[in-house]
Amino acid sequence: MQKQIKLVRRPVGTPSKEDFEFAHVPVGEPEEGEVLVKTTYISVDPYLRGRMNDAKSYVAPFELDSVITSGVVGQVVQSKSPKFEKNDVVTGSLGWQEYSVAKESEIRKIDTKLAPASAYLSVLGMTGLTAYFGLLDIGKPQEGETVVVSGAAGAVGSVVGQIAKVKGAHVVGIAGSDEKIAYLKKELGFDAAINYKTEDVGTALRNTCPDGIDVYFENVGGEIGEAVLPLLNKFARIPVCGAISAYNNKEADKGLRVQGYLIKTSALMQGFTVGDYASGFKEGSQALAGWYQEGKIQYEETVTEGFDQTIEAFLDLFQGANLGKAIVKVSEIE
Structure with missing residues (x-):
């Protein structure tokens, strides 16, 4: 079993802890073309607030009593995909939970020699x-x-x-x-x-x-x-x-x-x-990586330790508590 965070009530005004709920759910087993990813970092972002409203927008709203999703970096612990091996570090839009079963099309490998893994949720993400x-x-x-x-x-x-x-x-x-x-x-x-x-x-x-x-x-x-x-x-x-x-x-x-x-x-x-710029992501990523390696751009992170603090980290965004990218560290990369 694993912990998961669900949206159980649509916020009115500033979100509160009562809008969310921790649940215990099965970890899940990957099928062909899927991998099991252990969550390392979770991205908390202001735009997620809009997805908590039941209103038309550029992305579908979260469903009530369903897991919240955002950018995640994690490590493959089991693979049934020829594109990924155990211990690969990957990123994708995954759930606020300790493990995710992901289709091979939903994630991509990242190079932790180029930059720390968390950077792929910020300056390189x-x-x-x-x-x-x-x-x-x-x-x-x-x-x-x-x-x-x-x-x-x-x-x-x-x-x-x-x-x-x-x-x-x-x-x-x-x-x-x-x-x-x-x-x-x-x-x-x-x-x-x-x-x-x-x-x-x-x-x-x-x-x-x-x-x-x-x-x-x-x-x-x-x-x-x-x-x-x-x-x-x-x-x-x-x-x-x-x-x-x-x-x-x-x-x-x-x-x-x-x-x-x-x-x-x-x-x-x-x-x-x-x-809007999905077709140019490769170009943009290469340019950002180049500037980062050259020391022309840098980044700062506000890291909250522990999966249980994810809701708190999200709520802190609206108090201006973060410097740079706000992320939650859930586990270590092995």
């Missing part, structure tokens, strides 16, 4: 690819332009800012603690950073972006996103990756109308999800 495609395909930063990133100390935002620096941009990050501000400037090389909890964001943006804003990578929404709009330059680009400020709202989000700002500046504002 979906969050890194989200940053890569959103910034480069929609944002298209040019040398000397100004790029502003909200949620800049998170898993996506931190990579966005570093890629923008690789492209020669002036980079300003927005985050929510002095620790995160110091990390962005001293460790990641951002040109400036704004603590939205202690500074007036509009005033701070005017001071740190004297030439206006050419690219705004949107992770947060709300008042922070609104503060950017008056500073947009002609033909500015706004990749819209997330809006975490509104994820737990009980009513529809309200705010400024953006149309006038977009018309005046001929700006582009485009929403996206990483799945």
Whole structure:
């Protein structure tokens, strides 16, 4: 038997522990073309909150009384697939549980000599690819332009800012603690950073972006996103990756109308999800791996130890507790 985490109630507002339930279920036996994977790391991500609502979106909602799924890194303990051997380290979208039976098409091998296994849930995984495609395909930063990133100390935002620096941009990050501000400037090389909890964001943006804003990578929404709009330059680009400020709202989000700002500046504002770029994942992964090996991008993790702490780690996302990628360590790789 093994432990598993299920969604048993759809959250109203901010999720609580009562929305989840631990269950004991059989480990399962792989059939032909399948493998049994022991969970090593579980990715906890803000977008999972949307899947807990019974509403149409870009991905189907979680079913009640069913296991929650997200990015997982694990080790093959039994294989009935010619593509995988025992002890292979793999990643895929798997359940919040201690073991998963996975079809060979649902997982891929990862190279732990290139980077630690957990990196494949962050800088070399979906969050890194989200940053890569959103910034480069929609944002298209040019040398000397100004790029502003909200949620800049998170898993996506931190990579966005570093890629923008690789492209020669002036980079300003927005985050929510002095620790995160110091990390962005001293460790990641951002040109400036704004603590939205202690500074007036509009005033701070005017001071740190004297030439206006050419690219705004949107992770947060709300008042922070609104503060950017008056500073947009002609033909500015706004990749819209997330809006975490509104994820737990009980009513529809309200705010400024953006149309006038977009018309005046001929700006582009485009929403996206990483799945839009599935055909380019190999290219993106290679580019990110290259920058990582060259020391041009780095990453930070907030690691929570123990499967029993998975729910707590997820809830902490909405308190801004994580620096970089939030993951849960379930077991050791042998």
